[in-house]
Amino acid sequence: MRVSLYIPMLVLAVGLAAADPQYCLSPMKRTDERINSHGYPAETHEVETEDGYVLTLFRIPYSHKLRNQNERRPPVLLQHGLFSNSDCWLTSGPDNSLAYLLADAGYDVWLGNARGNIYSRANNYISLNSPKFWHFDWHEIGTIDIPEMIDYIVAETNFKKVHFAGHSQGTTVYLVMLSERPEYNDKIATGHLLAPCAFFEHGRSAIFRWLGPLVGTPGGVWNQLLGDTELIPHNNLINRLVDNSCGTGSPFDSICKNGFLMFANGGYQNTNISSMQQMIETHPGGSSSNQGIHYLQLWESHEFRQYDWGTKKNRELYGQDLPPDYDLSKITAITHSYSSENDALCGPDDVDTLVSKFVNLAEDHRVPWKSFNHLDFIVANNMKELVNDLVIERINKHESR
Numbered sequence: 001m002r003v004s005l006y007i008p009m010l011v012l013a014v015g016l017a018a019a020d021p022q023y024c025l026s027p028m029k030r031t032d033e034r035i036n037s038h039g040y041p042a043e044t045h046e047v048e049t050e051d052g053y054v055l056t057l058f059r060i061p062y063s064h065k066l067r068n069q070n071e072r073r074p075p076v077l078l079q080h081g082l083f084s085n086s087d088c089w090l091t092s093g094p095d096n097s098l099a100y101l102l103a104d105a106g107y108d109v110w111l112g113n114a115r116g117n118i119y120s121r122a123n124n125y126i127s128l129n130s131p132k133f134w135h136f137d138w139h140e141i142g143t144i145d146i147p148e149m150i151d152y153i154v155a156e157t158n159f160k161k162v163h164f165a166g167h168s169q170g171t172t173v174y175l176v177m178l179s180e181r182p183e184y185n186d187k188i189a190t191g192h193l194l195a196p197c198a199f200f201e202h203g204r205s206a207i208f209r210w211l212g213p214l215v216g217t218p219g220g221v222w223n224q225l226l227g228d229t230e231l232i233p234h235n236n237l238i239n240r241l242v243d244n245s246c247g248t249g250s251p252f253d254s255i256c257k258n259g260f261l262m263f264a265n266g267g268y269q270n271t272n273i274s275s276m277q278q279m280i281e282t283h284p285g286g287s288s289s290n291q292g293i294h295y296l297q298l299w300e301s302h303e304f305r306q307y308d309w310g311t312k313k314n315r316e317l318y319g320q321d322l323p324p325d326y327d328l329s330k331i332t333a334i335t336h337s338y339s340s341e342n343d344a345l346c347g348p349d350d351v352d353t354l355v356s357k358f359v360n361l362a363e364d365h366r367v368p369w370k371s372f373n374h375l376d377f378i379v380a381n382n383m384k385e386l387v388n389d390l391v392i393e394r395i396n397k398h399e400s401r
Contacts, residue, residue: 028281028282029282031090034087035099038093039064040100045156052123052125053120053145054124055148056113056119057113057149059109060108060109062103063104066106068106073157074107075157076102076110077110077149077150077162077165078098078109078110078170080117080166080168080169081170082168082291082295083286083287084117084168085286086112087278087281087285088279090111092272092275092278092378092379096275096383096384099111101388112145112149114169114173115136115140115141116134116230116286116287117286134228134229134289135288137290137291139176139294139306141169141173141176161188163395165391167195167378168374169197169291171194171197171198175328178330178332179328182332184333185332191335192336192338192391192395193335194338194377194378195343196337198328198350199346199350199353199354200302201299201302201350202349203346203347204344218309218310229288230287230289231287231288231289231291270373270376270383271380272380272381275378294307304328305324305325306318309323328358329358334360334398336363336394337355337365338387338391339351339364339366341372342372342373348366369386
């Protein structure tokens with residue numbers, strides 16, 4: 001499967017580099033380097049989880065524009081989506097990206113990286129090359145990684161609560177954490193769910209049609225072949241190719257866009273192509289195949305529930321034939337939802353289902369632009385006005401109480 005993808009991409013990459021120096025490879029820029037390049041201070045922190053994974057958190061402790069390092073700065077944790085990493089919060093630059101905007105609004109900004117992505121690829125007990133390293137999905141990210149990050153931030157900043165914003169899978173793990181470990185509701189100041197993903201019954205993405213029937217039901221041969229492995233691993237050569245191909249003026253620009261239509265649904269009417277090019281430099285960021293399989297199970301079952309291992313193993317793990325549902329009624333933290341009509345992964349009908357499960361949702365905001373899609377929450381030209389300003393406004397309102 002990987003060979004069939006990489007061989008033609010490799011040939012194209014070599015051909016491009018040979019034909020035009022414009023398409024030669026360039027070094028990957030890390031999150032802290034991106035932050036520093038705009039004049040902001042950056043810190044790197046490592047958090048070891050209870051099961052040995054070493055997670056990297058990047059921090060913008062204050063804004064060089066405000067010079068507010070000696071002032072009270074409430075912490076905010078930003079958590080990326082599937083296949084992503086901390087860079088997604090930076091690629092549109094200081095004028096548009098949520099991380100910089102929060103720093104300039106006076107907040108202490110922390111950028112999380114889930115186990116398995118390019119910044120969190122170590123475990124003190126398991127080799128990266130072992131299938132056991134990849135034996136996790138977003139359930140473990142929600143029940144272990146995010147709580148560990150929050151505890152670390154609380155200890156470092158001496159604040160009792162942390163504001164949280166997540167995109168896509170970053171919203172899923174928030175829901176998992178607060179339903180499975182409800183004591184963490186008391187550690188959330190406000191939560192902000194960008195493109196919230198929990199139910200997928202009405203998912204329109206081609207990825208559901210292509211892969212859902214193959215791996216959405218447990219016990220099949222595809223589950224055995226694809227489970228416990230790295231899904232779409234990061235590859236420097238491939239990333240440099242896609243990075244250059246998606247640049248403004250590239251002859252391959254239309255191919256680049258079409259390659260993301262399964263996520264964007266209907267094109268890139270709002271997308272900042274320069275932002276997309278910056279993001280692609282370190283994307284896909286690496287994840288476990290179990291994360292993708294778990295999402296496809298939700299599409300097949302129409303439920304938001306734990307990983308389905310099949311009847312026999314379910315009985316051993318859960319004491320029942322089917323995996324238990326996540327009890328969203330346990331979520332009491334102040335939570336705001338931001339969704340869009342043109343989201344092919346987590347669309348309005350499924351957001352309706354999610355909202356109906358909440359007992360205390362502070363806000364159900366629907367982006368008014370009909371063309372706004374799943375990736376636009378991260379790379380749209382107008383994401384500042386349509387989403388990010390609203391997030392900061394809600395956080396400011398909470399802090400002013």
